[in-house]
Amino acid sequence: MLEKKYNHRNVEQEKYETWKKKGLFQSGDQTKIPFTIVIPPPNVTGRLHLGHAWDTALQDIIIRYKRMSGFDALWLPGMDHAGIATQAKVDKKLKEEGINPRSLKREEWLKKAWEWKEEYANTIYNQWGKLGLSLDYNKERFTLDEGLSNAVRKVFVDLYHEGLIYRGERIINWDPLAMTALSNEEVIYKDIEGALYHIKYFIKNKNEYLEVATTRPETLFGDTAVAVNPKDERYQKYIGQSVILPLVNKEIPIVGDIHADPEFGTGVVKITPAHDPNDYEVGMRHNLSRIIVMHPNGTMNENAGIYEGLDRFECRKQVIQDLKKQNLLIKIENIMHSVGHSERTDVLVEPYLSKQWFVKMRPLANAVLENQKNKETKVNFLPSRYEKIMNHWMEITYDWCISRQLWWGHRIPAWYKGDEIYVGMDAPLEEGWVQDEDVLDTWFSSALWPFSTLGWPELTEDLKRYYPTNVLVTGYDIIPFWVNRMTFQGLHFTNQRPFEYCMIHGLIRDSKGRKMSKSLGNGVDPMDVIDTYGADALRYYLATSTALGTDLRYEEEKVKSTWNFINKIWNASRFVLMNRKIDTEIKLEHLNDSDKWILTHYENTIKNVCKFMDRYEFQNVGTLLYHFIWDDFCDSYIEMAKFSIEEEHTKNTLLFVLIGILKMLHPFMPYVTDEIYHEIKQEEITTSDYPEYEKKLIFKTEEEKITDMLEFIRIFRNIKQENNMGKEFFVSIETHLPDIALKLLKIEDKIAIKKEITNYAVVYKELKATIYYEKEQTKEDQILKEKQLNALKSSIERRKKLLSNENYVKKAPTHLVEEEKKKLLEEQEKLANLQGKDKNEWKEN
RNA sequence: GGGCGUUUAGCUCAGUUGGUUAGAGCAUCUGCCUUACAAGCAGAGGGUCUGCGGUUCGAGUCCGUAAACGCCCACCA
Numbered sequence: 001m002l003e004k005k006y007n008h009r010n011v012e013q014e015k016y017e018t019w020k021k022k023g024l025f026q027s028g029d030q031t032k033i034p035f036t037i038v039i040p041p042p043n044v045t046g047r048l049h050l051g052h053a054w055d056t057a058l059q060d061i062i063i064r065y066k067r068m069s070g071f072d073a074l075w076l077p078g079m080d081h082a083g084i085a086t087q088a089k090v091d092k093k094l095k096e097e098g099i100n101p102r103s104l105k106r107e108e109w110l111k112k113a114w115e116w117k118e119e120y121a122n123t124i125y126n127q128w129g130k131l132g133l134s135l136d137y138n139k140e141r142f143t144l145d146e147g148l149s150n151a152v153r154k155v156f157v158d159l160y161h162e163g164l165i166y167r168g169e170r171i172i173n174w175d176p177l178a179m180t181a182l183s184n185e186e187v188i189y190k191d192i193e194g195a196l197y198h199i200k201y202f203i204k205n206k207n208e209y210l211e212v213a214t215t216r217p218e219t220l221f222g223d224t225a226v227a228v229n230p231k232d233e234r235y236q237k238y239i240g241q242s243v244i245l246p247l248v249n250k251e252i253p254i255v256g257d258i259h260a261d262p263e264f265g266t267g268v269v270k271i272t273p274a275h276d277p278n279d280y281e282v283g284m285r286h287n288l289s290r291i292i293v294m295h296p297n298g299t300m301n302e303n304a305g306i307y308e309g310l311d312r313f314e315c316r317k318q319v320i321q322d323l324k325k326q327n328l329l330i331k332i333e334n335i336m337h338s339v340g341h342s343e344r345t346d347v348l349v350e351p352y353l354s355k356q357w358f359v360k361m362r363p364l365a366n367a368v369l370e371n372q373k374n375k376e377t378k379v380n381f382l383p384s385r386y387e388k389i390m391n392h393w394m395e396i397t398y399d400w401c402i403s404r405q406l407w408w409g410h411r412i413p414a415w416y417k418g419d420e421i422y423v424g425m426d427a428p429l430e431e432g433w434v435q436d437e438d439v440l441d442t443w444f445s446s447a448l449w450p451f452s453t454l455g456w457p458e459l460t461e462d463l464k465r466y467y468p469t470n471v472l473v474t475g476y477d478i479i480p481f482w483v484n485r486m487t488f489q490g491l492h493f494t495n496q497r498p499f500e501y502c503m504i505h506g507l508i509r510d511s512k513g514r515k516m517s518k519s520l521g522n523g524v525d526p527m528d529v530i531d532t533y534g535a536d537a538l539r540y541y542l543a544t545s546t547a548l549g550t551d552l553r554y555e556e557e558k559v560k561s562t563w564n565f566i567n568k569i570w571n572a573s574r575f576v577l578m579n580r581k582i583d584t585e586i587k588l589e590h591l592n593d594s595d596k597w598i599l600t601h602y603e604n605t606i607k608n609v610c611k612f613m614d615r616y617e618f619q620n621v622g623t624l625l626y627h628f629i630w631d632d633f634c635d636s637y638i639e640m641a642k643f644s645i646e647e648e649h650t651k652n653t654l655l656f657v658l659i660g661i662l663k664m665l666h667p668f669m670p671y672v673t674d675e676i677y678h679e680i681k682q683e684e685i686t687t688s689d690y691p692e693y694e695k696k697l698i699f700k701t702e703e704e705k706i707t708d709m710l711e712f713i714r715i716f717r718n719i720k721q722e723n724n725m726g727k728e729f730f731v732s733i734e735t736h737l738p739d740i741a742l743k744l745l746k747i748e749d750k751i752a753i754k755k756e757i758t759n760y761a762v763v764y765k766e767l768k769a770t771i772y773y774e775k776e777q778t779k780e781d782q783i784l785k786e787k788q789l790n791a792l793k794s795s796i797e798r799r800k801k802l803l804s805n806e807n808y809v810k811k812a813p814t815h816l817v818e819e820e821k822k823k824l825l826e827e828q829e830k831l832a833n834l835q836g837k838d839k840n841e842w843k844e845n
Numbered sequence: 846g847g848g849c850g851u852u853u854a855g856c857u858c859a860g861u862u863g864g865u866u867a868g869a870g871c872a873u874c875u876g877c878c879u880u881a882c883a884a885g886c887a888g889a890g891g892g893u894c895u896g897c898g899g900u901u902c903g904a905g906u907c908c909g910u911a912a913a914c915g916c917c918c919a920c921c922a
Contacts, residue, residue, distance in 0.1 A: 551850095
């Protein structure tokens with residue numbers, strides 16, 4: 001028997017290990033149709049946050065539903081090595097231990113990194129377990145494991161030979177703290193306060209100067225020209241002449257280039273080809289030399305002369321001071337401008353000329369755009385608007401910088417010998433080749449995740465069976481990093497979309513709508529929530545509280561009320577089990593009206609729940625189940641069942657419906673449903689069959705009868721309560737009322753013959769009764785009655801008007817018109833009835 | 846500059862292809878310890894669905910327009 005109180009800790013304890021031992025999450029039943037989800041591999045950088053809990057809860061709900069619906073469900077787990085993020089954490093830890101991470105040999109450092117990985121992977125296993133995720137651990141992968149590394153090399157080598165990967169010197173985004181190149185996606189633009197420094201660049205041999213405005217004066221050591229717009233009448237005459245670069249006293253040309261916008265600043269722009277992407281282009285057009293002025297760590301190099309060694313921002317201060325001294329600084333204009341920051345380290349990104357590896361994006365992106373036009377083969381986004389995000393990215397994307405100056409990652413399979421380059425799966429056999437020191441962007445391997453995890457490039461049984469995957473679940477913030485890249489790599493290498501559907505959820509915010517972040521300290525640890533309310537409550541809350549694709553404000557109150565809901569289920573189950581006839585099969589026979597009523601509601605619930613489950617609209621599922629369980633099953637049916645609890649049909653109906661409820665709830669609340677289900681059956685609910693809609697359990701007539709009766713009861717109670725009746729009243733029943741109504745209303749001993757005292761009519765459809773109440777009617781009572789009458793009258797008026805509208809009668813669906821007519825008649829009768837009573841009263845008074 | 850989203854009860858959110866008098870949770874008010882549950886039961890109050898215009902017999906829902914808030918992308922000397 002279930003414990004008296006629902007205790008989530010007791011319920012959830014140790015269950016997960018049992019499930020795993022029993023192999024409930026294993027895929028592979030060849031007799032079934034496969035259904036696959038690959039988990040978005042969490043980074044091995046730390047603990048899972050609420051966003052992970054949400055993301056994985058959604059996936060677990062889908063996979064459990066599919067498993068119960070007869071699919072060979074595979075939910076493939078795994079983790080991501082998370083190159084730059086993990087390396088930063090490992091370095092930080094080493095520094096805390098007093099070790100300079102760069103003083104270690106690569107192999108030594110990697111050993112430390114693997115130790116870190118093991119530790120954090122264990123944390124994540126633990127958290128997955130707490131969340132109750134039905135992952136098939138037999139298929140688990142890690143982005144750095146051998147198979148996946150092989151897939152990464154294969155992709156690199158193939159793209160290289162197809163001309164879609166190349167090595168070149170370009171302006172890239174440089175992170176001076178992590179000392180690595182970044183992709184565009186890893187740069188976060190933030191509006192910060194800055195300044196536009198207006199500097200005099202004197203024209204050679206003249207006492208004239210051009211006013212150059214720049215936000216980064218420290219880069220002037222790399223200036224190799226100044227540019228003006230060739231159409232700018234102010235400066236045309238200077239094109240071809242030279243200016244003297246301040247502080248450096250070097251002569252550099254004045255060029256005419258459309259990049260200079262006459263409207264912006266002074267219309268004169270300094271050109272620093274090695275430190276700005278636009279300047280790089282200008283430099284190419286005018287054949288300018290490229291001077292790098294910084295070391296990789298953001299300090300100035302030898303090209304900065306006396307400023308060598310200074311940090312870039314320190315140098316900026318010095319340069320400004322020195323320009324001021326030489327009277328070369330015209331003014332400092334404070335501006336707000338957006339500046340790129342490194343996603344991981346948050347330092348200002350430095351545009352930097354550097355030799356890196358790139359993926360040539362245009363052909364790959366075009367293939368995606370083409371494929372999205374084909375309804376049969378495209379990736380379907382849920383909600384569909386997110387497709388535009390991907391398509392837009394595909395339209396504007398440019399080459400992807402994939403090399404990273406890190407140790408933690410897939411080493412680039414390129415070897416150099418002098419000027420020769422060799423790219424291949426393995427090192428060349430001859431001596432003298434040196435492998436590229438760099439590793440690949442972590443997203444390069446994640447981009448292959450849906451197929452590399454299934455054994456690609458080998459054509460394995462798993463790949464054939466489970467690929468393409470059915471649905472990918474992730475947040476909208478990950479679309480550019482991951483979804484887009486999986487899509488083009490999947491198309492290119494497997495000729496198929498990597499997933500049929502891409503289900504997008506939002507971000508978790510705090511109750512004030514702010515992003516959860518470490519700096520704000522408003523983060524919520526899902527493990528704390530689980531400890532307080534249980535994983536079941538958290539999962540149900542996360543999955544059902546918001547529509548697909550929109551953000552979620554975390555509110556503890558709501559988790560708490562979900563806990564109450566589970567407690568309700570727990571208690572209802574206790575009631576059913578207490579009254580259970582042991583060891584009998586459930587046979588739905590000799591049903592009474594209320595049995596038929598709940599069965600009808602139950603079947604309709606199944607039908608609608610399945611509809612919404614299939615569309616992944618869990619919010620709607622939540623609403624349906626909540627209403628059905630709490631209102632219909634608990635508050636209505638169980639209350640009715642109490643009057644026939646000794647009868648077999650009642651016991652059977654209770655148990656039958658409870659089983660279905662547990663099954664429908666199971667994907668959302670695996671723990672508590674498992675616990676209760678085991679009290680009923682020996683089998684596992686996880687692998688049991690999902691309820692199916694059965695039309696033969698729909699009883700329209702009885703359903704209507706009980707629904708009307710319940711509504712009648714509600715009206716009756718309302719009148720009693722509104723008039724503060726207490727127990728001093730009598731009732732005359734004027735039409736047939738089911739016995740159960742008398743029982744529910746507790747009026748079996750109050751039936752009386754008509755009395756000429758204060759009375760109230762209770763009318764609903766065919767059901768009528770009059771309550772006699774031995775109390776003088778007060779003014780308030782009369783006002784109340786008047787109010788009721790007026791509401792009724794206006795409703796009748798509304799219906800009359802509607803029905804007299806020819807267009808409505810002609811064009812609206814017939815059943816609606818009929819319904820209107822019926823309601824009108826009912827209300828008119830009710831009005832007549834009420835007014836009749838009123839007349840009596842007024843005669844009395 | 847381009848695009849997207851949101852705006853519904855005090856708060857957080859639902860609202861299917863347009864169809865009675867717009868729903869839920871929490872909060873509020875009233876009455877109840879009724880033997881599954883007081884973390885509960887029974888009942889109630891609370892909304893000009895952001896504004897304006899249009900289509901329609903009928904608009905929270907479709908179209909146009911404006912505003913507020915938020916997000917994404919691009920540019921930024």
